[in-house]
Amino acid sequence: MNAILDAAQARRAAPSAATAPHTLHLLQKKDYARWDAFVRACPSATFFHLSGWQTVIEQSFGIRTWFYFVEQDGQIQGVLPLAEIKSRLFGHSLGAMPFCVYGGVAAVNDGARLLLDEAADQLAKKLGVGHLEYRGMHRAHPGDASWHTKELYVTFRKEITGDDEANLNAIPRKQRAMVRKGIKLGLKGVVEDNVDNMFTAYAHSVLRLGTPVFPKKYFALLQKTFGDECEVRTIYTADDQLVGSVLSFYWRDEVVPYYGGGTDLARSVAGNDFMYWNLMQAAAARGCRIFDFGRSKLGTGAYDFKKNWGFVAEPLPYEYKLYASTALPDNNPLNPKYQLFIKMWKKLPLPVANFLGPYIVRNLG
Numbered sequence: 001m002n003a004i005l006d007a008a009q010a011r012r013a014a015p016s017a018a019t020a021p022h023t024l025h026l027l028q029k030k031d032y033a034r035w036d037a038f039v040r041a042c043p044s045a046t047f048f049h050l051s052g053w054q055t056v057i058e059q060s061f062g063i064r065t066w067f068y069f070v071e072q073d074g075q076i077q078g079v080l081p082l083a084e085i086k087s088r089l090f091g092h093s094l095g096a097m098p099f100c101v102y103g104g105v106a107a108v109n110d111g112a113r114l115l116l117d118e119a120a121d122q123l124a125k126k127l128g129v130g131h132l133e134y135r136g137m138h139r140a141h142p143g144d145a146s147w148h149t150k151e152l153y154v155t156f157r158k159e160i161t162g163d164d165e166a167n168l169n170a171i172p173r174k175q176r177a178m179v180r181k182g183i184k185l186g187l188k189g190v191v192e193d194n195v196d197n198m199f200t201a202y203a204h205s206v207l208r209l210g211t212p213v214f215p216k217k218y219f220a221l222l223q224k225t226f227g228d229e230c231e232v233r234t235i236y237t238a239d240d241q242l243v244g245s246v247l248s249f250y251w252r253d254e255v256v257p258y259y260g261g262g263t264d265l266a267r268s269v270a271g272n273d274f275m276y277w278n279l280m281q282a283a284a285a286r287g288c289r290i291f292d293f294g295r296s297k298l299g300t301g302a303y304d305f306k307k308n309w310g311f312v313a314e315p316l317p318y319e320y321k322l323y324a325s326t327a328l329p330d331n332n333p334l335n336p337k338y339q340l341f342i343k344m345w346k347k348l349p350l351p352v353a354n355f356l357g358p359y360i361v362r363n364l365g
Contacts, residue, residue, distance in 0.1 A: 020073045022111045024119055027051060027067035035069060038076040040252075042108060046137075047251035048100035049079055052225040057083055057099065060218040061362040068119050070112040078107025080116040084127060087363035091329060094124045095133040098364075101155065101295040104134035104319070113140075121321070130325035139317045149317045150328055154303065156293035156311035160284050167280055172310045175273055182274025186238030189278035191231060195219040198232045198245035198259075203354055205244075205261025210342030212364075213357035219247060219259065233282070235266075235275045243271035246279060254290040255283035276309070 027035055032051040039045040054065050065083045069076050081103065086092045096103035107113040124132040134140060137155070141147040160167050168176060192198070199216045206213050223230050226249065234245040244262035248255055257279055262271045280291055293311050296303040307313065320328050345353065 022077065022115050023071050024115050025069050025071060027054065027069060031069070034076060035067070035079060038069075039079060039106065042079075042106050045079070045106035046102040047229070047249050047256065048097055048102045048135075049081060049106050050226070053081060053097060053100065056218070056221050056225050057097070060215060060221055061099075063098065063362065066123060068116055070107070070115050072112070077109055078105060078112030078116050080105045080120060082120060082123065084129070085363060090363045091131075091325070092127075092129045093131050093133060093329065094120070094127060094129045096120070096135060100135065101153075101316075102135055102137060104136040104140055124321070124323055129323055131323060131329060132321040133329075134319045135316070136319065137314075137316065139319060141319060147319045147321050148328055149319050151298065151315060153295050153297055153316040153318065154313035155295050155316050156306040156309075156313060158291050158293070158311050159289060160280060160291050161289070162284050162287075164281055164284065167284060168277070170310060171277075172308060175308050175310070178270040178273035179277040181270040182277070185269050187235055187243060187269060187271065187274045187278075188238070189233050189235050189275070189282070191282075192234050192245075193223075193232075195223055195232055195247070197234045197242055198247055198261075201234070201242060201245040201263055201266075202247075202259055202261035203350065204263050206357075207346065207348070207350055207353050210346040212345070212360040213354055214259075214361055215358035218358075222247065233275070233279055235271055235278065237265070237269065241265060243269060244275045246275055248279060248283075250283070250286070250288070253288055254292050255279065255286075255288045256292040257294060272305075 025031075035051045039049045039051075042049075051067065054067050057063050057065055063083050063085065065081065068080045068082065070078045081097050082094055083096075083098050084092075084094050085098055096105075105113050105116045107116065120132055139149060168179065171179060195216065199219055202219075203213045223232060229250045231248050231250065232245060233248065235243040237243060242263055242265075244260065244266045246257045246260035248257045250256075257276060260272075260275065262275070266272055276293075283291065293306045293309070295316060296306060303313070322328070348356070
């Protein structure tokens with residue numbers, strides 16, 4: 001690893017006599033606080049650049065990470081969290097970041113950005129990965145033929161106000177009627193200090209989709225690691241039956257509903273619509289002014305649901321640099337080769353799916 005750090009530093013632009021050089025480092029626990037201070041102040045950084053993701057990913061999935069940062073005059077100038085996925089079924093990759101919708105370099109100057117790109121390139125070669133992936137909201141390397149992108153994911157982000165009535169009226173009529181149905185039926189949202197009911201609702205939901213479930217300890221560790229910035233909001237009927245639950249992140253003036261699901265009861269009581277409305281209300285009251293409905297794949301039900309809420313899809317031009325691979329990765333449920341697996345997974349008993357799921361999902365990223 002020292003060889004990678006030394007090689008990347010050796011190729012940096014020579015500093016002037018009045019400017020200290022950029023130096024590359026790997027994150028240590030003693031640096032967590034200043035890493036996070038930089039991330040919170042850096043305009044291009046996201047919630048998914050926070051140091052806590054190193055703990056969450058390593059402890060939940062046993063995945064190796066490399067959290068690089070660049071310093072100048074003792075001040076952090078840029079960060080790049082990376083993690084390795086190595087699977088016989090889904091391939092070998094280095095990414096920023098698996099299990100996160102946003103990632104890549106967050107830096108305040110070109111010198112730091114270049115040094116972090118070089119470190120990622122050297123690490124990808126050393127590990128012998130098929131490809132390197134950056135998950136940015138915008139292309140970081142336009143015009144660079146060594147970086148590729150493809151249209152697969154979009155994100156849905158929308159401004160909200162502190163006025164509940166204005167936020168409700170901004171929802172298209174059909175979906176607004178569903179929200180009002182949930183309100184009329186007396187649904188209620190409760191913030192919970194554990195992930196038990198959230199996991200129950202989520203596990204039921206992903207099984208219906210034919211998707212492997214994350215381990216329960218992953219959600220618990222997210223809640224523990226990020227504290228008040230990670231909220232579990234669970235929806236119940238008036239007589240306390242579980243309807244659904246959503247785990248959300250709070251970041252600056254944004255709320256990001258990240259993992260959610262509903263029980264079989266949710267459809268008949270408009271539970272999903274009420275759940276996101278209840279979250280929007282709470283987030284607006286907390287001072288949030290952006291509702292980030294998150295990433296969806298083109299052509300999926302989640303994509304349609306978010307569009308029906310009046311959100312406009314914004315393309316996510318994830319970038320890929322190929323090494324051992326000759327083609328861009330295609331590990332997504334719309335890939336025809338996974339259709340039989342999805343059909344079979346939907347038929348599994350829930351306890352079996354919950355047992356097997358974590359062993360598969362750790363390789364998907």
